[in-house]
Amino acid sequence: MQGFPSAEQALADFFRAWEPKEQVELVPIDEAAWRVTAGTLYSENTLPVARISACDGIAVCSDRFADGAPDISKWRIGTDFVRADTGDDFEDRFDAVIAIEEVDLTEDGGISFISPDVEVEPGSNVRERGDSFWKGDLLIGENLPIRPTDLAALAMGGVTMVPVRKKPRAAFIPTGSELIPPQMRPKRGQNVDTNSLMAKHMLLGMGADPLLFPIVPDAKAELGNALDQALGESDIVIINAGSARGDEDFNARLLEQKGKLIHHYIAAAPGRPLALAVVNGKPVVNLPGPTMAAFFGLDWCVRAIINRYLRIPMPKRQRIQGKLMEDMHSTPHMAILCRMDVVKTANGYECYPRSFHSESLPLCMGTNAMYVSPIGESARDKGELIEVELLRGEEYLEGADGL
């Protein structure tokens, strides 16, 4: 087992053999949420377009206040002043706004009172053209997921068709004659295809466009057909399992025949027999079948490929430090994923390893954290402080009583 490349090395080798083409599309602003910008975007608008009132009030000519309080007894609305509330435009002959709290308006369109304390100068309570921003101002940089506040910035700036990175289409081919869809009850010798559903929603979360294939039985010709179809329809192909029929190199040989096998077997477990290939210029990942192995391979390998398409960095999850509550053994020549349950106590966080060997598998799938042992590390002792990645937000470590 020694001599297999690390996940990092395998990806570095893979990315030397394959570079994604730049694929950009324009989408309407309402469909741009969480898409990745394919360029730096600048405002087409200047706001306010013209000066506006900065408060609810009346617009006046400031020069009539130059020598102190004017005689307002004959002032008429529309002639000597106009109503101008927050954000309102008003005629160019007016140049200042007096707040509504400072005046008493009469029912017949006059004014009975202006506070003697009010200061009226050119531009009082007026927001100038461009006070919010100018045409040409930066709205958002390149290669950034578009958050709701960024949508607001794009809308302000009049960018309503947004250039974004095309979502890579990711075909997922579940293989195994023993597999049945989740809607069926498993009989003797059958197993549930859990990975299509998991992969679909992981891929959606990564910003890819998943294309789920039906279950392909363990037959060389059928797998070959599915692979050809998937290569025709997608930007990346994920074959899940398919090496279970007594011939571990079944898929690897198929990938070698059809393209270039970059690596088979990676020093990352569960899921060590993962294969990375380039076929017809497209990435093909052969992901091991067990659910935890498929999760890990999607997380470190498929995500890296999709992020390369989208030109975004790999996520850094929230991390906490906690006390390891059981001895944890790993294999120094492999990175090993260990699912963890983190519990908040009066003395800090406690971390319980949940092995997929010894525990109920759903318990292992459901943990709120995980730990990946770095290559070279052989064991961590009970009682040690370790740093784990959170798989739920930190707020879920608080316990239900906080709600």
Next chain:
Amino acid sequence: MQGFPSAEQALADFFRAWEPKEQVELVPIDEAAWRVTAGTLYSENTLPVARISACDGIAVCSDRFADGAPDISKWRIGTDFVRADTGDDFEDRFDAVIAIEEVDLTEDGGISFISPDVEVEPGSNVRERGDSFWKGDLLIGENLPIRPTDLAALAMGGVTMVPVRKKPRAAFIPTGSELIPPQMRPKRGQNVDTNSLMAKHMLLGMGADPLLFPIVPDAKAELGNALDQALGESDIVIINAGSARGDEDFNARLLEQKGKLIHHYIAAAPGRPLALAVVNGKPVVNLPGPTMAAFFGLDWCVRAIINRYLRIPMPKRQRIQGKLMEDMHSTPHMAILCRMDVVKTANGYECYPRSFHSESLPLCMGTNAMYVSPIGESARDKGELIEVELLRGEEYLEGADGL
């Protein structure tokens, strides 16, 4: 301004006046991703259903190995042994599996060799019924968002119609005669409705079901009609602005007439004039109009109401400590949102406040972090270390060169 309740106090008062009804629905497993569980869910399945092979190999009767290596010269496939690969069921008369690497099979259905080192005992290389999990095992707890790995656990366990909290339907009513949709170019006196789009995608992210109303002009009757329609169609109503026509209490009075106004003006800025009411047993939030004020109100107030519906805790964003690069003034009797740009340097993180008063508004909307000054804090000095909440993942602080 002193005497207004804090955001926490306002919400506490509001939640004394209003409790959501429990609303649960069953959704198919493929639609359950990121929904919130409305109950603790247990497995309906036991897997493996019956014992299976733990490796690729042949299934045999272990008792024939009890006295050492048996004579295999006359062994026939289907009689003395069968093929049994990983996950395969096999006939009950066999009780052990020998790995395929340890045997040589002949083309005519016999065996020419079994490694003399192989140990064959009852259960060798066999996974027992229930080895992965049993019917009745925990799949996922209550009030938890369903992640892709949780979907896999539910699929394994045969829970394919999933009880989840109903998404609260959130009506959003943008008001203001000056507003135009983002697709139009603003003319003098016009402003772009940025908040509908921002609110829609923030609400989607919170797990609500947004119902966007068209822009309602500043007219009491039209607003009243929209509010009535919204109350009829949704679980929570958000009125955005609508107090801009010279009468700050226009909406507050409408809410008082129709229901119970819990608070108007909160010690949280921008967006101090926020109003919280209960009308027809439903929450109504009057959110101030400016984009940053609307963002803050959605983030602290609307999110708290939606999370109460969904019975999930408020999120704890990733936080980093960085050096404040400018003096920052705040008002001790208010919590003040300050958008921040965090930059990673060789000496650690640097935090640049981006005021919505002094900077280009889109720059302020686009920051990667924010800071909310606690009530009681009046200023933070340049050079101080402050803890800020990240609005993009920590990986986006790394700079583009890492990719």
